[in-house]
Amino acid sequence: xxxxxxxxxxxxxxxxxxxxxxxxxxxxxxxxxxxxxxxxxxxxxxxxxxxxxxxxxxxxxxxxxxxxxxxxxxxxxxxxxxxxxxxxxxxxxxxxxxxxxxxxxxxxxxxxxxxxxxxxxxxxxxxxxxxxxxxxxxxxxxxxxxxxxxxxxxxxxxxxxxxxxxxxxxxxxxxxxxxxxxxxxxxxxxxxxxxxxxxxxxxxxxxxxxxxxxxxxxxxxxxxxxxxxxxxxx
Numbered sequence: 001x002x003x004x005x006x007x008x009x010x011x012x013x014x015x016x017x018x019x020x021x022x023x024x025x026x027x028x029x030x031x032x033x034x035x036x037x038x039x040x041x042x043x044x045x046x047x048x049x050x051x052x053x054x055x056x057x058x059x060x061x062x063x064x065x066x067x068x069x070x071x072x073x074x075x076x077x078x079x080x081x082x083x084x085x086x087x088x089x090x091x092x093x094x095x096x097x098x099x100x101x102x103x104x105x106x107x108x109x110x111x112x113x114x115x116x117x118x119x120x121x122x123x124x125x126x127x128x129x130x131x132x133x134x135x136x137x138x139x140x141x142x143x144x145x146x147x148x149x150x151x152x153x154x155x156x157x158x159x160x161x162x163x164x165x166x167x168x169x170x171x172x173x174x175x176x177x178x179x180x181x182x183x184x185x186x187x188x189x190x191x192x193x194x195x196x197x198x199x200x201x202x203x204x205x206x207x208x209x210x211x212x213x214x215x216x217x218x219x220x221x222x223x224x225x226x227x228x229x230x231x232x233x234x
Contacts, residue, residue, distance in 0.1 A: 074155070093124045095107075121176075
């Protein structure tokens with residue numbers, strides 16, 4: 001390929017990335033040929049100051065998300081050793097967050113509501129990637145009652161095992177069979193959670209397959225993003 005054609009293609013790719021950034025929403029599917037992989041849904045997220053320079057939110061989509069949750073061991077708020085596999089057999093919303101992260105704090109009321117109402121039977125679990133004292137202090141103040149798994153090192157191991165970089169918050173949605181269905185990067189909104197959980201419910205009831213659930217989630221999230229953009233513009 002000639003140098004001019006390579007430059008032209010590079011400029012086109014850069015233009016597409018810029019357009020996605022301006023729209024405030026980017027959607028990437030990490031996949032092997034013929035095998036649907038987890039859909040990554042990106043919006044606002046925060047990266048800790050300690051993360052290596054040059055890492056960006058979009059970099060998370062360059063890694064392969066595993067089919068199931070990594071079985072990393074954490075301490076819960078009482079100090080007992082727990083693993084995500086302890087909740088096997090039910091749909092899960094596993095939220096990775098930190099007390100210093102403002103988008104994380106903003107979505108906690110929604111997570112509390114989902115934990116109380118449990119749509120589609122979902123179990124909400126918080127994975128707090130920070131020091132234990134800071135997490136417990138904030139959890140008491142915010143009234144978090146859903147299960148919390150706490151640990152800076154354990155949390156970072158889980159983040160990397162999920163193919164992610166250190167951007168918070170992000171939420172992993174898992175069906176009752178233990179399959180990761182989708183991974184939402186950035187603050188989770190009520191309409192997004194409702195859409196994703198409805199598709200997981202249909203998947204768990206055998207009404208749709210995994211590929212269909214992922215496709216309908218991706219389409220629905222894009223439509224919700226467009227609606228929010230139109231509302232903001234008006």
